[in-house]
Amino acid sequence: MRHAYAGRTAICGIGATEFSKRSGRSELRLALEACVAALDDAGVDASRVNGFSTFTMETNPENELMRLLGISELTHFSRVHFGGGAPCATVQMAAMAVNEGVADYVLCYRAFNERSGHRFGTGVQGRAPVATAEEAQYAWTSPFGLLTPASWVAMFARRIMHEHGVVSEDFGRVAVADRRHAATNPAAHFYGKPITLEEHQASRFIVEPLHLLDCCQETDGAQALLVTSLERARDLRQKPVVIEAAAQGMADQQQMMRSYFRESLTGLPEMGTCARQIWETSGLSVDDVRTAIFYDHFTPFVLPQIEEFGFCGRGEARHFIADGNIELGGRLPINTHGGQLGEAYLHGMNGIAEGVRQVRGTSVNQVEGAEHVLVTSGTGVPTSALMLGTDP
Amino acid sequence: MSTVSPERRDDAGGFGGYVGTSGTPVTARHPVNEAMIAHWCDAMGDANPSYTDAVFAASSVHGGIVAPPAMLDVWDRGGLVVNRQGASPRTKVMEALFAQGLDSIVAVNTELEFPRYLRLGETVSSLEVLSDVSPLKRTARGPGHFVTTRHRYTNQLGEHVGDLMFRILIFRPEAREESMQAAAEREPDPDPALRPAPAINEDNRFFWEGAERHQLRIQQCGRCDRLLAPPGPRCPACGSFEMSWIVSSGRGRLYSFAVPHHPKVAGFSYPLTVGLVELEEGTRIVADLVGIDPHADIRIGMPLELCWLEGGALPLPQFRAPAPVRAFETVHLDELSAGDALPVCSVPITTTLVVAGAIATRDFTPVHHDRDVAEREGSRDVFLNINTSVGLVERVVSDWAGPEAVFRSIRLRLGAPGFPGDLLTFSGQVAAVEGEKGTATISLKARDSLGDHAVATVELSLPATAGMSRS
Numbered sequence: 001m002r003h004a005y006a007g008r009t010a011i012c013g014i015g016a017t018e019f020s021k022r023s024g025r026s027e028l029r030l031a032l033e034a035c036v037a038a039l040d041d042a043g044v045d046a047s048r049v050n051g052f053s054t055f056t057m058e059t060n061p062e063n064e065l066m067r068l069l070g071i072s073e074l075t076h077f078s079r080v081h082f083g084g085g086a087p088c089a090t091v092q093m094a095a096m097a098v099n100e101g102v103a104d105y106v107l108c109y110r111a112f113n114e115r116s117g118h119r120f121g122t123g124v125q126g127r128a129p130v131a132t133a134e135e136a137q138y139a140w141t142s143p144f145g146l147l148t149p150a151s152w153v154a155m156f157a158r159r160i161m162h163e164h165g166v167v168s169e170d171f172g173r174v175a176v177a178d179r180r181h182a183a184t185n186p187a188a189h190f191y192g193k194p195i196t197l198e199e200h201q202a203s204r205f206i207v208e209p210l211h212l213l214d215c216c217q218e219t220d221g222a223q224a225l226l227v228t229s230l231e232r233a234r235d236l237r238q239k240p241v242v243i244e245a246a247a248q249g250m251a252d253q254q255q256m257m258r259s260y261f262r263e264s265l266t267g268l269p270e271m272g273t274c275a276r277q278i279w280e281t282s283g284l285s286v287d288d289v290r291t292a293i294f295y296d297h298f299t300p301f302v303l304p305q306i307e308e309f310g311f312c313g314r315g316e317a318r319h320f321i322a323d324g325n326i327e328l329g330g331r332l333p334i335n336t337h338g339g340q341l342g343e344a345y346l347h348g349m350n351g352i353a354e355g356v357r358q359v360r361g362t363s364v365n366q367v368e369g370a371e372h373v374l375v376t377s378g379t380g381v382p383t384s385a386l387m388l389g390t391d392p
Numbered sequence: 393m394s395t396v397s398p399e400r401r402d403d404a405g406g407f408g409g410y411v412g413t414s415g416t417p418v419t420a421r422h423p424v425n426e427a428m429i430a431h432w433c434d435a436m437g438d439a440n441p442s443y444t445d446a447v448f449a450a451s452s453v454h455g456g457i458v459a460p461p462a463m464l465d466v467w468d469r470g471g472l473v474v475n476r477q478g479a480s481p482r483t484k485v486m487e488a489l490f491a492q493g494l495d496s497i498v499a500v501n502t503e504l505e506f507p508r509y510l511r512l513g514e515t516v517s518s519l520e521v522l523s524d525v526s527p528l529k530r531t532a533r534g535p536g537h538f539v540t541t542r543h544r545y546t547n548q549l550g551e552h553v554g555d556l557m558f559r560i561l562i563f564r565p566e567a568r569e570e571s572m573q574a575a576a577e578r579e580p581d582p583d584p585a586l587r588p589a590p591a592i593n594e595d596n597r598f599f600w601e602g603a604e605r606h607q608l609r610i611q612q613c614g615r616c617d618r619l620l621a622p623p624g625p626r627c628p629a630c631g632s633f634e635m636s637w638i639v640s641s642g643r644g645r646l647y648s649f650a651v652p653h654h655p656k657v658a659g660f661s662y663p664l665t666v667g668l669v670e671l672e673e674g675t676r677i678v679a680d681l682v683g684i685d686p687h688a689d690i691r692i693g694m695p696l697e698l699c700w701l702e703g704g705a706l707p708l709p710q711f712r713a714p715a716p717v718r719a720f721e722t723v724h725l726d727e728l729s730a731g732d733a734l735p736v737c738s739v740p741i742t743t744t745l746v747v748a749g750a751i752a753t754r755d756f757t758p759v760h761h762d763r764d765v766a767e768r769e770g771s772r773d774v775f776l777n778i779n780t781s782v783g784l785v786e787r788v789v790s791d792w793a794g795p796e797a798v799f800r801s802i803r804l805r806l807g808a809p810g811f812p813g814d815l816l817t818f819s820g821q822v823a824a825v826e827g828e829k830g831t832a833t834i835s836l837k838a839r840d841s842l843g844d845h846a847v848a849t850v851e852l853s854l855p856a857t858a859g860m861s862r863s
Contacts, residue, residue: 123655125657140622141678143587150652154650204653205651205653208686261676
């Protein structure tokens, strides 16, 4: 089934703050700066914005952004749950609102001091045992010492290694590709700092089998995206980036990064749900896609994403990666901005911005013929994905 | 007979004169008998029928009941009241070192060789030779001398039945001060009471009420009997809200595992090994693994058994390697290759094991049975004596190799003490197979929470092929 907003809506502006380890500014100010930058990029006045879409984890409320951007009223404000699974879905919410005529311009945003303030890497230690259905699920892992995203992912990674013959170096090649791409991106935290596979292997263990260099950064910063109709976008400052497809996915005994009770731990069925919708809605196939932004909070889950979208067969991602396909010049260069390991951890929102730049043809690591760019959201969680493309 | 250089005599603190001298022969108070064998087998959990089952033993390679070979150095020992008779050069060295303030003893090595097994009714005699007193050495426990003796065992007819090399450390305990760096790197308090508490509500309370009773409960639909993990208030299969539970057998296999290092959180000991365990009922559960070295012994698919972590707000399920599994058929040499792993297994250290093991091996040193004395002497509790460690090694190897594996030697180095409440996890491998000699060498390690408790090498005689086994 084809989604109605697909092909009729577009991202018309992107804006971000610098990516740092200590912004020295409030999270609200970061959000405002990114929104202003996105509006400037599009050439749209704030007064025309009447919608917001963000994460349930976002700390900056829509009313404060509305007030301080000088917006007089909003007709749409929606939030998406499940942490890093949200970013592509915020764009989908915005596109649906625009296509329905509920809003004209919707700002999708995410802002945090995730390094100098609350660090996600510290996990859920010290969290009060509140007996909600959501918190009660942590009873099956927290008392046993699985307290961080890295620890939750490690359990999957070990099983992927066991079943598919994957070794740590296969995960390391993802980090090497990300860092190679970040090295030529001046906006990246690791600009000019590529790594070798040997450095990956030598980095300390965080949660075995994950090395430090398998884990994304922690970042202070903000990213905003402006969504409107394709028709309006055509009259704006930038070449429109068409939302060719968007999808959310939740599947098969889904838990928050701890879906340990499903039959197989080697795939990402929720991403499979997204992939099916993305291909159906866009009418595209893997042959049409020359570059992709795969969510990379931890390297192991990049492998099953490649498989879920069908760029290679089940269990074959390690060969696909080892053959050099994911680096610049390869079949499918991924995370050309450096990903969340190399550029910044902005909960996936910075990856969507890179997808926009690839379609516009303005990436620092531009892939030739990038007419359709796949972007994914968080892995191991209920998630989402986007296909962005050129205006035909 | 060892030769001793003059320098070493001086290093040995004047004890060089005793080196090479023998004590007076000691004769066992009782002949090899079924009662002591039975006590020993009970204490060690060794169910090899060659020691206790006359019918089996008669048709076995032994042709009749034999004593467990690890009991070789038990028969000639004194009792609780009757001390060992006769002169012993080692005793003289010990007394002199005690007078110098080196007043603590710990066994460090034992090497037993068995030319043949002892039979019921034989009376064992032994002769001790002091073979070495080391120079004063700095050890992890404090300064001390290693004192080595050799013991030759004969029966009432003078037939040679065994040899023992035994080494003890006589030392002055030294409390080591924590360095500044060690203090800085000290890990957070591992007290399980500090672990994150589970959020308990109406939907998962049955699980935690089970944990209080050491029951691992799995939710089961009251209507269609389907199991549900993690639990919830409605059966997704049949739609019933009548949810019940069953108690798991506690047996399962390792499905996956993670080893968290950072960040370190109070309530846990790092590195921590967290397992995803597939229970034999079919559901999975996350729980810590105890005693299993995540860098050596762990295997996805390995069998595990439930145990409980106490000390927190609620008992928490944990999993350990299962108890040794006894083979009823003896393994053949042609089935073995160097490098073959023995199944990882575990034996909980209980006060009963420590005391029963000490008494069954006639070791009445108070630190092995009297907690008051142990604490007064600076130990946190009673602890395993070396003969029990040897006995457990023999049992684990015998359980794996089968009832007619014949022990030729057991060599064991003792390390970290074994205190009640801890767990001994045994892992080992076939180190060598020597077809011409008809023997296999097994290397075995027993770890507890303090480190390597014992490292052992065992030589076995085994039937060459299936055709040579007992019918």
